[in-house]
Amino acid sequence: MKVEKISELTTNRLSIYLRCLNELTAQGAKTVSSDGLAQKFHLNSAQIRKDLAYFGEFGVRGVGYYIDDLRKHITKILGLDRRHCVGIIGAGRLGMALADYYGFAQTNFTVAALFDADRKKIGQKVGEVEIFDIKDFSEIVKRDKIDVAVLAVPAEFAQEVLEKVTEAGIKAVMNFAPIPLRARSDVKLKTVDLTISLESLSYFLAKPNNLNGKNVKPNAPKARIKK
Amino acid sequence: MKVEKISELTTNRLSIYLRCLNELTAQGAKTVSSDGLAQKFHLNSAQIRKDLAYFGEFGVRGVGYYIDDLRKHITKILGLDRRHCVGIIGAGRLGMALADYYGFAQTNFTVAALFDADRKKIGQKVGEVEIFDIKDFSEIVKRDKIDVAVLAVPAEFAQEVLEKVTEAGIKAVMNFAPIPLRARSDVKLKTVDLTISLESLSYFLAKPNNLNGKNVKPNAPKARIKK
DNA sequence: TTAAATTTGTGAAAAATATAACTAGCCGAA
DNA sequence: TTCGGCTAGTTATATTTTTCACAAATTTAA
Numbered sequence: 001m002k003v004e005k006i007s008e009l010t011t012n013r014l015s016i017y018l019r020c021l022n023e024l025t026a027q028g029a030k031t032v033s034s035d036g037l038a039q040k041f042h043l044n045s046a047q048i049r050k051d052l053a054y055f056g057e058f059g060v061r062g063v064g065y066y067i068d069d070l071r072k073h074i075t076k077i078l079g080l081d082r083r084h085c086v087g088i089i090g091a092g093r094l095g096m097a098l099a100d101y102y103g104f105a106q107t108n109f110t111v112a113a114l115f116d117a118d119r120k121k122i123g124q125k126v127g128e129v130e131i132f133d134i135k136d137f138s139e140i141v142k143r144d145k146i147d148v149a150v151l152a153v154p155a156e157f158a159q160e161v162l163e164k165v166t167e168a169g170i171k172a173v174m175n176f177a178p179i180p181l182r183a184r185s186d187v188k189l190k191t192v193d194l195t196i197s198l199e200s201l202s203y204f205l206a207k208p209n210n211l212n213g214k215n216v217k218p219n220a221p222k223a224r225i226k227k
Numbered sequence: 228m229k230v231e232k233i234s235e236l237t238t239n240r241l242s243i244y245l246r247c248l249n250e251l252t253a254q255g256a257k258t259v260s261s262d263g264l265a266q267k268f269h270l271n272s273a274q275i276r277k278d279l280a281y282f283g284e285f286g287v288r289g290v291g292y293y294i295d296d297l298r299k300h301i302t303k304i305l306g307l308d309r310r311h312c313v314g315i316i317g318a319g320r321l322g323m324a325l326a327d328y329y330g331f332a333q334t335n336f337t338v339a340a341l342f343d344a345d346r347k348k349i350g351q352k353v354g355e356v357e358i359f360d361i362k363d364f365s366e367i368v369k370r371d372k373i374d375v376a377v378l379a380v381p382a383e384f385a386q387e388v389l390e391k392v393t394e395a396g397i398k399a400v401m402n403f404a405p406i407p408l409r410a411r412s413d414v415k416l417k418t419v420d421l422t423i424s425l426e427s428l429s430y431f432l433a434k435p436n437n438l439n440g441k442n443v444k445p446n447a448p449k450a451r452i453k454k
Numbered sequence: 455t456t457a458a459a460t461t462t463g464t465g466a467a468a469a470a471t472a473t474a475a476c477t478a479g480c481c482g483a484a
Numbered sequence: 485t486t487c488g489g490c491t492a493g494t495t496a497t498a499t500t501t502t503t504c505a506c507a508a509a510t511t512t513a514a
Binding site: 008011012014015016018019041042076077078079080084093094096097100101102103104106107108109147148154171172173174178179180182188190192193194195196197198199200201202203204205206207 | 235238239241242243245246268269303304305306307311320321323324327328329330331333334335336374375381398399400401405406407409415417419420421422423424425426427428429430431432433434
């Protein structure tokens with residue numbers, strides 16, 4: 001059996017397609033062509049067709065895609081046809097903000113619990129979500145059937161928390177700590193690194209200066225620097 | 228003059244290298260080889276050398292890179308040798324969480340102001356940061372020399388806010404609204420889409436099921452569906 | 455019923471990215 | 485001073501991703 005390797009770039013785009021299809025449905029459209037979708041964003045229609053074709057022949061030649069039908073397929077492919085329970089570790093500002101992030105609610109994700117090590121926070125609530133002792137993580141995971149963990153802890157603790165989370169049987173982790181983590185190969189780790197994004201913006205702002213002076217590269221330090 | 232086109236993947240990695248160099252400095256190291264750096268993360272040493280070589284010859288053959296020297300170069304390249312002022316639009320939970328996100332402070336970014344349209348919020352403070360009326364955006368931008376905008380507003384307002392921000396002369400924007408925006412070509416827009424990241428995790432969790440049934444693709448709906 | 459107009463799915467080409475292999479410069483020891 | 489061991493910079497190769505281009509399928513119009 002040939003296992004098709006689907007690139008993450010492809011699945012990311014599926015999310016975008018799905019969003020657009022929802023919008024089109026709201027507008028009352030019944031079908032859409034790959035070209036129609038492509039123009040909604042800045043994408044190539046062949047890419048859309050190819051992305052979809054990895055998973056099946058969802059379209060009809062001469063017509064396009066039946067929006068409702070395609071929506072159901074993508075929803076199924078992305079596993080969004082069932083609810084996911086999210087546990088957020090780290091009840092700092094970021095963790096709390098994520099706890100009632102509307103984006104979670106909108107896409108079949110429910111935040112079931114927050115976790116922290118700080119005694120003062122344990123037992124408090126953020127909206128509907130209670131803060132638990134991180135020590136009880138495994139237990140709560142089983143009780144609430146948590147299947148996604150979000151790491152909103154300081155960088156220095158992120159790796160050890162990831163390991164704790166892995167031991168509890170979690171297979172999908174979203175990490176906000178600005179540090180590259182090592183995960184077991186059967187665990188999907190997605191790091192959202194705001195620092196990198198910021199520095200990328202900074203690079204853009206600085207770039208014009210870099211390009212002055214005819215792009216001359218500075219030479220290596222030739223002289224030996226003893227000690 | 229040949230303008231080297233530097234990939235964003237390269238500049239993203241520069242951020243990572245910089246972080247690692249800071250760590251190494253803290254550990255008292257003086258030099259590091261590309262291979263040493265590569266092993267710290269999961270990277271290829273040739274890639275590191277190539278990334279750095281776009282900007283100059285920073286290394287010394289037989290030795291490696293002088294850490295302090297390289298840090299200074301990368302800091303300069305990324306434009307982190309000067310402070311950036313950040314304005315956050317949207318004083319909801321996410322905006323407020325970002326306002327005192329330690330990552331901003333750590334990398335020479337200062338959050339100068341929050342903006343919102345909600346009368347009740349205007350005038351309040353989040354930590355050191357005051358919430359201003361979005362109507363006064365241009366003015367505050369000039370006053371505080373804000374050069375980076377962060378969009379933490381609902382998706383439906385994101386495009387119009389982006390335009391307002393652009394009019395005020397901002398050239399670098401980080402968008403947290405889960406919607407693809409159109410920016411002027413001289414404005415750098417970076418979207419951090421948590422929904423896509425989440426759905427990517429969901430795909431991973433669902434995948435084993437997708438691969439059952441020998442990867443048979445469902446066929447297209449052949450019958451004509453009238454009306 | 456046939457022809458023209460669409461539009462998918464896909465193989466081939468192109469572009470971008472990453473890895474490997476090689477060349478040359480530098481250090482340290484003999 | 486010379487040689488062997490490293491290691492950066494760079495060229496060549498491989499891989500991945502995107503785009504192009506066209507045959508096949510379908511609808512619409514004549």
